[in-house]
Amino acid sequence: MDLGLNGKTVIVTGASRGIGRAIAQRLAAEGCHLHLVARSENDLTALKNQLAGQYNVSVNIHPLDLALSDNVHALVQATREADILVNNAGAVPAGAIGDVDESAWRAAWDLKVYGYINLCREIYPVLQQRGGGVIANIIGIAGGELHEFKYIAGTAGNAALVAFTRAMGGGSDADNIRVVGVNPGMTATDRLVSLMQQTAQAKGLSPENWRELTRDMPFGRPAEPEEIADLTAFLVSERAAYISGTVITVDGGLSSRGQLF
Numbered sequence: 001m002d003l004g005l006n007g008k009t010v011i012v013t014g015a016s017r018g019i020g021r022a023i024a025q026r027l028a029a030e031g032c033h034l035h036l037v038a039r040s041e042n043d044l045t046a047l048k049n050q051l052a053g054q055y056n057v058s059v060n061i062h063p064l065d066l067a068l069s070d071n072v073h074a075l076v077q078a079t080r081e082a083d084i085l086v087n088n089a090g091a092v093p094a095g096a097i098g099d100v101d102e103s104a105w106r107a108a109w110d111l112k113v114y115g116y117i118n119l120c121r122e123i124y125p126v127l128q129q130r131g132g133g134v135i136a137n138i139i140g141i142a143g144g145e146l147h148e149f150k151y152i153a154g155t156a157g158n159a160a161l162v163a164f165t166r167a168m169g170g171g172s173d174a175d176n177i178r179v180v181g182v183n184p185g186m187t188a189t190d191r192l193v194s195l196m197q198q199t200a201q202a203k204g205l206s207p208e209n210w211r212e213l214t215r216d217m218p219f220g221r222p223a224e225p226e227e228i229a230d231l232t233a234f235l236v237s238e239r240a241a242y243i244s245g246t247v248i249t250v251d252g253g254l255s256s257r258g259q260l261f
Contacts, residue, residue, distance in 0.1 A: 004238035006031030009082045013066060013119070014089030016043035018189030019138060022225035023086055026233045028055045035079045037062045037089065067110035069118055076122040084236045085123050087116045088138040092154035100153045113157040117164060124177065132176030134236045137165045144183035144247060145255035162247050169245030178244040180235045185251025186222040218252025
């Protein structure tokens with residue numbers, strides 16, 4: 001299926017690892033020119049070299065902390081030719097209400113919640129002036145689908161981003177802009193794999209056998225980053241031209257069980 005993405009220019013935040021990296025690779029394979037954003041310049045440089053060597057696309061990197069509003073503004077000014085924004089940066093610590101102190105809560109939200117919102121606010125008028133575009137927010141099932149006591153900061157932040165995405169996407173059609181979201185469930189990113197390996201070792205298993213701990217997950221496994229990337233590529237493409245204000249969950253049915261942890 002031709003997604004009609006060849007030649008499009010895309011900003012991908014949180015691009016150096018995990019889901020963001022998989023999205024960048026998928027879009028490069030579709031012929032998209034990329035602006036990759038993350039805090040680690042070394043990781044971004046390695047990814048740029050890989051993608052530029054493998055695909056006939058331009059790749060620019062922006063080693064920025066998007067928790068800082070000035071960096072958000074600078075990024076948009078440097079990428080005004082972009083057709084598509086994929087917000088993916090940020091991680092929120094686990095813990096119940098008494099486990100996450102104010103500084104940790106605020107730091108996490110500055111990147112994952114306000115970072116998304118501020119980047120949308122900055123790029124929306126640019127897309128508006130250019131005649132349209134697409135914004136995709138990668139959010140998460142905690143808050144997006146489930147309300148978890150032991151992940152309260154992430155649950156509350158993600159719930160806000162889901163509402164934000166739906167509200168924007170419900171009116172952005174007037175400016176020929178689509179706003180969509182993806183709620184990934186448990187996904188086999190480097191971070192999750194490392195945690196699972198540590199858990200396996202603590203249980204007396206070889207770290208390499210961490211997948212033995214995933215048997216109770218839907219289909220006996222977590223999602224792969226590439227599966228999230230495939231959906232994201234479709235959603236930002238011309239094949240999804242009538243989808244806006246929608247957030248799609250990719251969790252194998254886990255949230256329908258009613259419990260994340």
